[in-house]
Amino acid sequence: MAHASGDEAMIGAFLSGEDIHRDTAARLFHKTPEEVTPEERRKAKTANFGIIYGISAFGLRQRMGGDMSMGEAKDIIEGYFRSYPAIKEYIDTTIRDAKGCGSVQTIFGRKRYLPDINSANANVRSLAERNAINAPLQGSAADIIKIAMAEVARRLKEEGLRSKMILQVHDELIVDALRSEKAQVVEILREAMEGAATLRVPLTVEVGEGDNWLEAH
Numbered sequence: 001m002a003h004a005s006g007d008e009a010m011i012g013a014f015l016s017g018e019d020i021h022r023d024t025a026a027r028l029f030h031k032t033p034e035e036v037t038p039e040e041r042r043k044a045k046t047a048n049f050g051i052i053y054g055i056s057a058f059g060l061r062q063r064m065g066g067d068m069s070m071g072e073a074k075d076i077i078e079g080y081f082r083s084y085p086a087i088k089e090y091i092d093t094t095i096r097d098a099k100g101c102g103s104v105q106t107i108f109g110r111k112r113y114l115p116d117i118n119s120a121n122a123n124v125r126s127l128a129e130r131n132a133i134n135a136p137l138q139g140s141a142a143d144i145i146k147i148a149m150a151e152v153a154r155r156l157k158e159e160g161l162r163s164k165m166i167l168q169v170h171d172e173l174i175v176d177a178l179r180s181e182k183a184q185v186v187e188i189l190r191e192a193m194e195g196a197a198t199l200r201v202p203l204t205v206e207v208g209e210g211d212n213w214l215e216a217h
Contacts, residue, residue: 001052001137003199007086014201021045027083028076043076051080052087054130091133098132106139144196145171151192174213182209
């Protein structure tokens, strides 16, 4: 979303290496990042993952498990868009453009068609509008991890390694690696994943290791 919207505040948080949810909480609750409580960070994280996909005040309140009033949920959404004005503009523009052409696309040009975006049924139309916001973001993330997977597979083969990529879990890649090849595999993973796309914010990678996935995670 930071890349797609070009929002300077959100981009700045990523470029400075801030915890994006803590930074959002600081903006929403008018505190310094150091003053943000775990509960406030949790609320900001819920907002980050919900509001950018078109969640309503009612939906945000539900996601919080009823821990906030409707008034607080509305205040959070309004405060969110004041903090990140370009995100609100991006959402409005994306929906308007989708209504005109009937589709949206990822940053790599892969299309998602939205036949119900102009439906007379408000519920059906609202779902299509949420998909219009969601698809370019989730779809671009899916494109990026697939590009990384192809590059990891290519390099493992090209460099004659016996280690095998065995699983993708959302934005994670899992490699069954020989201990003797560990350093080389880590380098391949980091370079392939961080280099899968050039965005306004950096793609950063953390690599874990262990005798099983639980230990490595």
